[in-house]
Amino acid sequence: DIGGGTTDLAVFSGGAIRHTAVIPIAGDQVTNDIAVSLRTPTHHAEEIKMKFACALSQLANSDETIEVPSVGDRPPRRLARQTLAEVVEPRYEELFALVREELRRSGFEEVIAAGVVLTGGSAKMEGAVELAEEVFHMPVRLGVPQHITGLVDVVSNPIHSTGVGLLLYGRENYLRGRRDMPLSGNVRGTFDRMKAWFQGNF
Known part of the structure; x- marks a missing residue:
């Protein structure tokens, strides 16, 4: 789950979480890299990241250019989108390498052959x-909320994967608890009285 300040890692095996970790590199560091490298204010760097950034430079069109606002009263500049990708790619590569090292340290790297799921706002770049597939050498997919109705266009986004997943998990446990709920004291008392009456009269 690649957020703004941290990347959260969870290893699932056999339907349960086996290992968790937090890595202090995420989207905010990418924004800072863009701000420093392109010499643009942070709020413009965040906007450029959201609209134009690419985590793999070979996918960026070398002919495509972007407008980069300058600091102060200087006029904006135009840069190749590939230049932006060359700033972003090393940070994502570093992040995925740290995740891979954490998986190796945990001892679970060999049991996740099913692959990696990326979620969080910074995962949709x-x-x-x-x-990630190049770094992990295994299948990787983007995780988006599923099995939901209503505001599908809003929540079908990796930003909301954790929140929607927790809600679905809580709902499932609540419904399971309702099905497995023992009879309440009043109902049980009534059944006991009826049972005693039948035993005494028949």
């Missing part, structure tokens, strides 16, 4: 899945 173009090229992130392809770069």
Whole structure:
């Protein structure tokens, strides 16, 4: 789950979480890299990241250019989108390498042959899945909420994967608890009285 400040890692095996970790590199560091490298204010760097960034430079069109606002009263500049990708790719590569090292340390790297699921707002950047496959050498997919109705267009986004997943998990446990709920004291008392009456009269 690649968020703004941290990347959260969870290893699932046999339907249960076996290992978790937090890595202090995520989307905010990418924004800072863009701001420093392209010499643009942070809020513009965040906007450029969201609209134009690509985590794998070979996927960026070398002919495509982007407008980069400058600091102060200087006029904006135009840069190749590939230049932006060359700033972003090393940070994502570093992040995925740290995740891979954490998996090796945990001892679970061999049991996740089913692959890796990326979620979080910073996971939906173009090229992130392809770069992750190169680093992990296993299938990688983008995780988006499923089995939901209503505001599907809003929540079908990796930003909301954790939140929607927790809600679905809580709902499932609540419904299971309702099905398995023992009879309440009043109902049980009534059944006991009826049972005693039948035993005494028949």
